[in-house]
Every structure is written in structure tokens, then in C-alpha cells.
Amino acid sequence: MKKLVVVVAAFVFVACGEKNPNNNEPFVKDRATVNPAAVKEYVAGSDTAQFKVQLFEQKESLNYELKFSYKDASSEKIFTLPNMGIMPKPELKKGADDLSCIIGFYDADSTFMEYRLVKVENGTLLYRHLKEYKVEDPKK
Numbered sequence: 106m107k108k109l110v111v112v113v114a115a116f117v118f119v120a121c122g123e124k125n126p127n128n129n130e131p132f133v134k135d136r137a138t139v140n141p142a143a144v145k146e147y148v149a150g151s152d153t154a155q156f157k158v159q160l161f162e163q164k165e166s167l168n169y170e171l172k173f174s175y176k177d178a179s180s181e182k183i184f185t186l187p188n189m190g191i192m193p194k195p196e197l198k199k200g201a202d203d204l205s206c207i208i209g210f211y212d213a214d215s216t217f218m219e220y221r222l223v224k225v226e227n228g229t230l231l232y233r234h235l236k237e238y239k240v241e242d243p244k245k
Contacts, residue, residue: 130192149203
């Protein structure tokens with residue numbers, strides 16, 4: 106019984122001692138390879154009134170192409186994420202309702218930062234800036 110307690114205690118110690126692996130890759134200006142498929146996608150609505158938001162990589166690491174559509178309307182935007190000193194980790198999240206999508210990214214501490222919004226309002230497809238971010242060097 107003592108051995109079992111020691112083994113369980115050792116396992117718990119090892120498991121609790123491990124932190125989530127830091128998957129913050131160092132920033133590089135250009136991607137070695139660009140994924141031609143959407144890296145993130147949000148889809149809602151029915152087949153006849155489908156709301157779709159897709160995010161595509163560009164050669165420059167901070168740039169992404171955003172393609173969004175609703176019914177017969179569609180549009181594209183290229184935007185630049187702020188340079189946080191790590192490779193960007195973009196994300197698409199459901200907005201206030203099913204026909205809205207928040208485009209954002211995770212910072213070095215894995216906090217979601219809202220950036221842009223795509224939504225359908227009164228049957229019209231809209232793209233809006235939510236927030237701007239500026240990264241400054243620490244004061245000396």
C-alpha cells in the first residue's frame with residue numbers, strides 16, 4: 106500500500122509540475138511555406154443563407170487574407186496582425202449571434218485579443234474594425 110501511495114504521489118507531482126508547453130514560435134518575417142487551404146473557418150446558417158468566414162495565410166507572416174460571404178454577397182480583405190515578437194496565432198470566434206464572427210489572435214500569454222468583426226446586419230454583410238494594438242519596446 107505504501108508503494109502505491111508513493112507511486113501515485115510521484116505521478117501527481119510530475120503531472121502537476123508540467124506546465125502547458127509554450128508553443129510560442131519565434132517570429133520570422135516570411136513563412137517558409139504558405140498553406141493554400143483556409144487555416145481557420147467559421148460557418149453558420151442554412152445552405153440557402155450560409156454565413157462563412159475563412160482565414161488564409163499570406164507569404165508575409167503577419168498578413169492574412171479574410172474571405173467572407175453571406176447568401177450571394179462575398180468580399181475579401183487582407184489585414185496585418187501586430188508583431189508581438191512571436192508567430193501569430195489567429196482565431197475565429199462566434200460573435201454576439203450566429204451570423205457574426207470575431208477575428209482575433211492569441212498573445213504570448215494565450216489571451217484572446219479581438220481585432221475585427223464580420224457580421225450580417227439587416228441582411229447586409231459588414232466588416233468592422235474592433236480594436237487596434239500597438240506593441241512598444243519596454244521603457245528603460
